[in-house]
Each structure stands twice: as structure tokens, then as C-alpha cells.
Amino acid sequence: MSDHVIVTLHYSYSLVVCSCPAQTTIQILVNLIPKKTKMELTGGEGSSEMEFTDVETTTEFLEGSVIFHVVKDAIGFVLYMHQQIPSILQDISLEFDSMHAEYKELEMDLTKTEAKASLRRKHFGRMREVKQGIRRMEKFMTGFSSLQTSLQLMIREIPNIQDVVLILGASPIRPIHVYQMHFSHANAAASAEADFIKGKTAEVLSRKAIRALISKGAGSSSYPGPTKLFLMVKAPTSFNLPLHFLPKRDFKFSKKIVPLRLWFRSRTQGLKMDSSDHSLQYGRSTGLTDSSSNDLIWFQCRHAIKGLAFKSPEEE
Numbered sequence: 001m002s003d004h005v006i007v008t009l010h011y012s013y014s015l016v017v018c019s020c021p022a023q024t025t026i027q028i029l030v031n032l033i034p035k036k037t038k039m040e041l042t043g044g045e046g047s048s049e050m051e052f053t054d055v056e057t058t059t060e061f062l063e064g065s066v067i068f069h070v071v072k073d074a075i076g077f078v079l080y081m082h083q084q085i086p087s088i089l090q091d092i093s094l095e096f097d098s099m100h101a102e103y104k105e106l107e108m109d110l111t112k113t114e115a116k117a118s119l120r121r122k123h124f125g126r127m128r129e130v131k132q133g134i135r136r137m138e139k140f141m142t143g144f145s146s147l148q149t150s151l152q153l154m155i156r157e158i159p160n161i162q163d164v165v166l167i168l169g170a171s172p173i174r175p176i177h178v179y180q181m182h183f184s185h186a187n188a189a190a191s192a193e194a195d196f197i198k199g200k201t202a203e204v205l206s207r208k209a210i211r212a213l214i215s216k217g218a219g220s221s222s223y224p225g226p227t228k229l230f231l232m233v234k235a236p237t238s239f240n241l242p243l244h245f246l247p248k249r250d251f252k253f254s255k256k257i258v259p260l261r262l263w264f265r266s267r268t269q270g271l272k273m274d275s276s277d278h279s280l281q282y283g284r285s286t287g288l289t290d291s292s293s294n295d296l297i298w299f300q301c302r303h304a305i306k307g308l309a310f311k312s313p314e315e316e
Helices: 022-032 066-082 089-112 117-157 200-215 267-272 273-284
Strands: 002-013 012-019 038-041 049-057 163-171 174-183 228-236 245-250 260-266 294-300
Touching: 002 022, 002 174, 038 267, 049 200, 049 267, 066 117, 066 163, 066 174, 089 117, 117 228, 117 294, 200 260, 228 245
Parallel strands: 049 260, 174 260
Antiparallel strands: 002 012, 038 049, 163 174, 163 228, 228 294, 245 294
């Protein structure tokens, strides 16, 4: 029997095929699997052990604007992979803007020209179609925009947020899927002047996060139908933005749901602490290991995102 095997890998959205010794193959596969961190807990959501997939970055501290874009891209990925939107967020935004522009052009054309009755009827028909398309997407776009604004306002007040949870389901306490992100080296410096422009650090970290989610099987389950996405963020009890966030001090979701967890950490930070320190740091920041940690509680964003109803290619 040959000691060489053919390996086919999907890595960084590229297909790689190679022939190599069996032992080398095993090492390649091990290296491609995102690192996992297991946290021993004494309390929390009914589990004594929590497993995180590490997402490493070379930066010593994460700015609030980077965290914002990572969360935003994760939301877009979760919505798309669970078939809540027909295409990626960038394409939906472009389509929505183009429909608004087309409708304005059609209105202008009607006032400028004295067209035949048949042409005017055709013009009005197209305006109705565009208007229906705008109405169909308007609620989704408004919800997504409001959620973005809320997160930006929170980060301006609390730039070093550490725990974010995305919940897909009818309500936060009845989730279908849960995604948890922990940022262990957020920058505590004020971000009042943050412009939230997406830089290279955010771009690279978002890609790493999405690859990690794909490797863990995110979005591989059956289509649940149009549902809602909720944003939960852990913040100090003194945090107060009632128009955007509601405090949920006793928030817990069903023990039957196993969240998919990502841990964002600096590569240099990982070298400075052993696994026991890592576990202790996480427990303190989230309040999961000690019920007396009352300075941080969960806040639910008031602006949930409702998925769009559409026909998938399989249905067509």
C-alpha cells in the first residue's frame, strides 16, 4: 500500500490538490484546523466546559471600529448562510440604492416628457414594480441600519466591549442558532471620534472569523424560514442607551442550544498567559464563572433584523 495520499483542501477560498506522505498529510490537516480553547467553568449556561475557536491577530489591541466591522460582517455572514437574505449584504445594499435611484428617474421622466398613453402606462407599471421592491426590502434595510447605529453608539461609549452574541430565532430565549464572540484584547481608549472606516486590520480579521465559522459548519443546517436576528452585548450596569439597548440582567437561552464560539485574541497575548490564566480572564470578563460578578450584564439591541422571504434556487 502506498504511503502517499492525495489531499484536496479548500483553503482561503482556493482549491489545492497535492500528493504527499501520509504523516505529512495529517500534519497539514491539523495545521489548517483553527485552534480551540477549552474553558472550564463553575457556572453559566449549564455546561462545565466551553469550547472556543481561536481567531488570532497580530495587533496588540483591537480598536472599537475593528470590533464593529467584525460584528457587522459576522451578522451579514450569518444572515446569508442561514438563507435570511438572497445575496450578500453589499449586493443587497447596492440593489436597494439602485431601486431608489431608478424610481426617482422614472418620476422625473414623467414630468419632463409628454409620452403616448401606452408608454406612460408602461412607465407607471415599472414604477409600481420598483416601489414594491423597495417596500419589500425597506423593513430589512431599516432594521439593519438601526442595529449598526446602535452598535456604533455603544462602542463610542464603551470601546472595549468584550462579549457579543448573535441569536437567530423567534426570540432570544428561543434561539435556533447562537454565535458568541469574545474579544479578549479590546482597546479601552475612548472612541468618541471614531469614523468606523473599515481598515486592513478589520478586513483581515473579518475574513479569519468567517473562515473559522465555515470550518465549524455555520449555516449547514436546514432552512428555518424567515426569522429574526438579535444582537446581545455585555456591558457595565451603568450603560444607558434606552432607545437602542434594553438591559437583560438574567438573560439565558435554552440549554439545548450549543453556541458556536469565537475567541479573538492577540498572538502576543497568547504567548504571555497559560491556559489557566486564559480561563480565569474569560470568566471574569463575562461573569460566567462567578455569580457575584455584577458589574457586567447583557444588553439586548432593540432593533432586531427580520429575514427576507424569497425563493431559493432549489425552489425555483
